[in-house]
Amino acid sequence: MTLIEGLFGLYYQHMAKTIYVSDVPKREFMFMTFDRTVRRHISFRNLEDLRRYLITDPPLHAYYSVSLYTNPTAPMDEKGMIRAELLFDIDSTDFNDEVCEKDSLWRCKECGNSGKGVRPRRCPKCGSDRLEVNHWLNERCIELAKVEVRRLVDILSSELDVDIRKIAISYTGNRGFHVRVTEGPLTTLGRNERREICFFIMGRDFDPFSLIQITGDGMAVLPSPVGGVLSRTIKFMLTNLDNMKLPKSLKPKLKAFLGEGKPIRLNSRERKLVIDKFKEAASKTGVRIDWMVTMDTGRLTRIPNSLHGKTGFRALSLTFDECLLFNPFTDAIGLPPEPEVPVRITLEVPKFHLKEESFGPFKPGEEIRLPGYAGIFLVLRDRAQLLGS
C-alpha cells in the first residue's frame, strides 16, 4: 500500500461516519482504485457495508449513481431505473475565467508547445486542437462557482418550486459544486425533460419572439403575469440598461417597454438589436451548469464527504449558508499534516494557501518537504512526484 493510499484509508477510518448516501441498496457504486482500475456495477446491502468497504479498500475516487435501480448490479440496460436525483454540476473549468485559470498549464500533444492561463482553442504554434490542460484551483474558481450555486438554488426554489429541504449541496472536492434535487416530482423525469429544465435554468436558446408579440401599437411583451426566463431577462436589462451598447435614442423607449410594458415601435435594425440584447441577457441571467451531466440519468457522481483523488480534499456536503462562507483551502482538507512528505516539483507551482499556511511558488526540479496534505495535493495534481523517504 502506498503512502497516499494509507492516508486515504486513515481518513475513512476516522471519518466513515460522515459518509452518507440514501437508499444504498438501490444504487450502483463505482470506485477507482489507486492503480487506476475502475470497479463498476457494485452494490451494498446497507450504509454500514459501504463504509466498511471504504475503510478496508480505500479508493482514489468514490462514486454512486444518481438513479435508484431495482437491480443496481445488472448491466446498464437491465438495471430498471426507479427514479433519479436531479444533479447539477457547477465546474469552474467551464467558465474560462482568466483569474481562475491564471496558473493552469496547457500543452499541445502534437508539437509540445505549452503555455499558462486559459486554454486556447487551438495550439497557437501548430494549430492542433489536441491540447491537454493541468488545471490549478484558487479562491477565484470557488467564488465564481458559489455565485452560480446561489443563483441555481434561487431558480430551483422560487421558479421551479423545489422544496429547499430537498436540495443538497456539496463541494466536488476540486473546482466546483454539485447541487442535487433529491426527492419530488422532478426526480421522476427522463433525459429529454431534464434537458428542458437545464436550458430553462441556463437561459439557453431563449427566443424572445415566443413571448413578445407584434401588435397594432408595436412590439409588446405578452402576457402578464410574467415569470420565468423572460422576467429574469427584463429585470436584468432594466438594471443594466445604462451600460448596454445601444443607440441613445433607443434607451428611453426600451425603458418604458421593459419597465411599464408599453408597446414600442422599432425599425427592423433596432428590433434585431433589441432581440439580440434579450438573448444575451437571458444567458447572462442563467446559471452556468453542465447540462450533459444533468441529462444523464445513468450518471455516477462523487459520494459526499469522500476524498477527491485529484486534491485529497473532502467532497463536503454543505448547507446553503455554509456554502456561502465555505473555503475549501481551510475547510475541506482531508489529509493530515503528518507525516511530512518529500516531493520533487515537476511542473511550475504558484503560491498557494492551505490551512492558512502559504506555500510556494516552486520551480520544476526543486526538492522540498511539505506537510502531508500539501505535498500530496501537489502529487495528486500532477505537479510533483513523491520522493522515497
Add this chain to the structure above:
Amino acid sequence: MQDSNILAIAPFSRKAAEILEEQGVTIEDLALDPLFERARLMAKERLLNAIIGKHDWIIDRANPMNEVYSFVAAKLIAASVGRSVLSRLAVYESKRFSKLSEDLPLDRLKEIATETFDLSIEGGEVLWIDIPGFLRASCHIGGVKWRLVNRIVRKGKVMIDKTELRRLLAEYVRIGVMETPKIELPDPLKRTAEEISLLYKARMRRRTKKPKKGDFPPCIRTLIDRLRRGENLTHQARFTLATFLLKVGWNEEQVLDLFRNLPDFNEKITSYQISHIAKKKYMPPNCDTMRSWGLCPEECGRKYMLEGL
C-alpha cells in the same frame, strides 16, 4: 355535452376504464362475444385508418361505448403486431382526440387532464400546469414555443391556454397508446393482428433501398433510428432529415422511402415536401437551431451538421 359523448371523444379516459372494469369486459369477450361484433369491426377500421393515414373522425353517437371497446381492442392488436403499427395507431388516436375535442368545454378538458393523466391544472382564462406534467408531453412536441425556456413559469407551474392544453392532452394520448402492453391475443383478434401485419408489410415493401447511416452526426442517427422504430417525428425533425439526406447525396425517392416509416405517412404530401426542399436547395439547420428545437442529443464537437461529409 352528454357524458356518453365524452366517452366517444376520450375512449382512453379513466372514466372509460372504470366502466370497462364495472362491466367486467375481458379480452375474451372482446374477441368472441357476438355483442362486440360492431366494436371489433370498428377496431379494425381504426387500425386500417391508422396505417393508410385516413382521417375518419365520425363517432358512434348511438353507442359510444363501442368507441371504448374498439379503442382498447385496436391498441391491443397493434401492440401485438409491433411498435411501428402501435406508433401509427398512437398518432392516429392522438390526432383523432385533437380534432374531436375542439368543442369540448374547458371543464371537460381539465377533468380529462386531472383524472386520466394525473396533471395538475389551475386557473380559468389563463391556465397553469405543473412543470413535470407539461414537460412529459412538451418535449415530444416540436417548435420553439414548446421549449420550457420560452414559457412563462411561476412557482413550479407553466402558463398555457386552452388550445395548448388540448395539444398537450393529445400528446398524452399518443404516449398512453404507446405504453400498451403486448399480450397473447385470443384467436379471432390474433387473426386480425395477422391481417393488419400483412397489410402493413405490404405497404412497407415499396421501399427500395436501406439508407446507410455511415458517419452521420448523432442527431441524424437518432432521427433515423427513431424513424425506423416507427416513432412520430416533429415537423422540424422531418425537415432536418430531408434537408440533410438530400445534401449528402440521397435522391428524393430514397428519402421518401425512409419517411414511409412515419406513423402518419402520406405519400402525396411527403413527396411534394421533399421535392420542394430539393428544388429550393434548403440547407439543414445549424447546431444552435437544432438545440433550440430539442433535437441535439449530445455535444458531438461538430460546428455544423455537414462537417466532414
